[in-house]
Amino acid sequence: MNIKQKIQEKHDVWSLVTLLVLGLYGLFLVYPLFNLFGQSVIDKSTGNFTLAYFYKFFSKPYYFDTLINSFKVSSIITFLSVLLGTPLAYFFTRYKIRGKSFVRVLIILSSMSAPFIGAYSWILLLGRSGVITNFFKSALGIHIPSIYGFSGIFIVQTMVLYPLIFLYVSGALKNVDNSLLEASENLGCSGTKRFFVIVIPLIIPTLLAGGLLVFMRSLADFGTPMLIGEGFRTFPVTIFEEFISELGGDDGFAAAISIIAIIITTIVFLIQRYFATRKQFTMNSINKIRPIEAKGFTRIFIHFYSYILVGLSIMPQIYIFYTSFKNVNGTVFVPGYSFDSYTNAFSKVGRAISNTLIIPGISLVIIVFFAALIAYITVRRRNIFTSIVDTISMVPYIVPGSVIGITLLIAFNKPPILLSGTMLIMVIGLVLRRLPYTIRSSVAILQQIPYNIEEAALGLGSSKTKAFFKITMPMMAAGLISGAILSWVTMITELSTAILLYVGRTKTLTVAVYTEIIRGNYGIAAALSTIMAVLTVISLLIFNKVSKGDDISM
Secondary structure, eight states: OOHHHHHTOSSSHHHHHHHHHHHHHIIIIIHHHHHHHHHHHBOTTTOOBOOHHHHHHHHOHHHHHHHHHHHHHHHHHHHHHHHHHHHHHHHHHHBOOTTHHHHHHHHHHHHSSOHHHHHHHHHHHHSTTOHHHHHIIIIIOOOOOOSSSHHHHHHHHHHHHHHHHHHHHHHHHTTSBHHHHHHHHHTTOOHHHHIIIIIHHHTHHHHHHHHHHHHHHHHHOOHHHHHHOTTOOOHHHHHHHHHSOTTTOOHHHHHHHHHHHHHHHHHHHHHHHHHHHHTOOOOOOSSBOOOBOOOHHHHHHHHHHHHHHHHHHHHHHHHHHHHTTEEEETTEEEEEEOSHHHHHHHHHHHHHHHHHHHHHHHHHHHHHHHHHHHHHHHHHSOSHHHHHHHHHHTHHHHSOHHHHHHHHHHHTEETTEEOTTSHHHHHHHHHHHHHHHHHHHHHHHHTTSOTHHHHHHHHTTOOHHHHIIIIIHHHTHHHHHHHHHHHHHHHHTOOTTHHHHOOGGGOOHHHHHHHHHHHTOHHHHHHHHHHHHHHHHHHHHHHHHHTTTOOOOO
């Protein structure tokens, strides 16, 4: 028997790993989803099968309109994010821009913050008593439009989500051969025409992937519409209110809405995959794009566009940082500066800060370990079972965070497996939500590692397990670390799942910021938001150190 046959033996350690992963997904994802479906079609009072909950949703405009609203705002945000992020990525790749490295950090930082924090800061700036609102009213006599409602949601989310398109397109442009651009210029196709005729068709698969992520993130966002939506109700808010309502929500109805959300996001995902597959092709960049110096009006426009757009997206975080040092009287910032907000933050919600390091920290270790295993069995051990693992692992990617939280609470709120109120259920929720990110980046890097390296290790007497941990996993480090950093940053800013799963002793920074905003403790909220921003910056610096200065992209 040759070495390759040994690796592909059916009954070996990787078969056991596959069964273990399937078992864990079955317990913590498949079982809760089936349990959720059961609750949505079973009448609680009679125990009989019913579609009454679904009929209630589609028959009442009050509920059905929330679905229309979510699709409306998510579609517009996706379109605007692509419209803003694609040219910005092209400018950064094609041209020399003053302060490019610093501006890139600001772009990434704005993308890594929780959207609802942006909503909170825009309220401070453009709310009814906001700084900018009051300035225009008192100094110029102009009443600017309200930040609340539909317009506020799409402004806030677009400023947070367009950087994701920037990161995706930046990664795609690294694979575009500069010879194509040079050839097009020799044929008379340059400037704007080249961008639309040559560049856009080359990156369509990336735009579809980035657009899907933006759409899913926008559709699942709970905090932003909750804070500034007012009369403009969205799907995630309805799910939350029906499941956890002080006036007595309906679990069965919340489950039915959650099932509708899963069906819709799955359909959107399949449509995106269909078009992405049809447009898919491979590019090998031998001669990578090298930035050139723009001239004349083009140079002015590129710098103006980049600085203004990035300035608008980072402005809310800068203002939050500023207000965290201002004195506060109730819900009003007053003259004078101090560290009182930070003192109060540490005294009142100090545990939330430690929880934000401990809970995502534990989750991150689990994510990295299982991402490496899942990536390996789906790439190196292709069979029907590993294909099932590959498919199941992507389910949390398309399921809204609030739905994940609801499924876990419904499934594990009673014996024999009672997890509600524990730190463990928080960890499970975060792992399920963010594991797909690290799996995808790990798969991408593993596909580039030659298979014969493992064959050589086995030929020298190494066991399969030892070859994986000593040879393959270290070579996967770049993909693992890249996905882990993105998972970490999104975990410390996670709200939609955490808001449903937390209790007092497991409250995280994101939940603490949200609750302090709701209570009107704006100084404490600003201080906690700043602490979260600092954690994000530290994470990005670590990534930059480990990746040896490579630009972050997707």
